[in-house]
Amino acid sequence: MKRRKFIQTLAVTPAAALPIVSESNAETPVVAQRPQEEAPKLETASLDAAGETMPRFFSAAQLAALKKLSNIILPPLNSMPGALDAGAPEFLDFLIGKSTAERRQIYTAGLNTLNAQATKRFGKAFADVTDAQAAELLAPLKQPWTYEPPADPFARFLREAKQDIRNATINSREYVTAGSSGGRRGGGVGQYWYPID
Secondary structure (H helix, E strand, C coil): CCHHHHHHHHHHHHHHHCCEEEECCCCCCCCCCCCCCCCCCCCCHHHHCCCCCCCCCHHHHHHHHHHHHEEEHHEEECHHHHHHHHCCHHHHHHHHHCHHHHHHHHHHHHHHHHHHHHHHHHHHCCCCCCCHHHHHHCCHHCCCCCCCCCCCHHHHHHHHHHHHHHHHHEEEEHHHHHHCCCCCCCCCCCCCCCCCC
């Protein structure tokens, strides 16, 4: 019975707390205690704080265009974070990568078209154009909203991207935290998405 009790105790006892038994005399074992050591405490940081995020689905040029588009659609306003502050482009990079093939195609074709139009008209990628030049390229966003999606694939991309950027921003932790600390009603506190680790 003593062996069974010892095995049960051994299963729940951490290795550092086990006694070292040396048998100098077979009748009376000598028990020596190991010194108690504290586990080292490691400092950690989130991946987003440690460095630049790598694109998961979009190419570097597509992600740069999406960041520029996000900043134009939802910039910081009245002490509320904008789409870039909320990490919306990085979240959309993850989300679109896990979406349906049709949705992935809309985004990749749309971002490629945005870069191609910027290069054709202004000789540089969309991420490098000025705000006035970007406004010319984003003219389809000025069309009135309808229940039916636009027939033009580029206009459809801009419409979906605008909605997705807005949703990703206002449902982020940064936006909810800023809203609740700024005197706004914090009804959505705790209902935000976490950064992708």
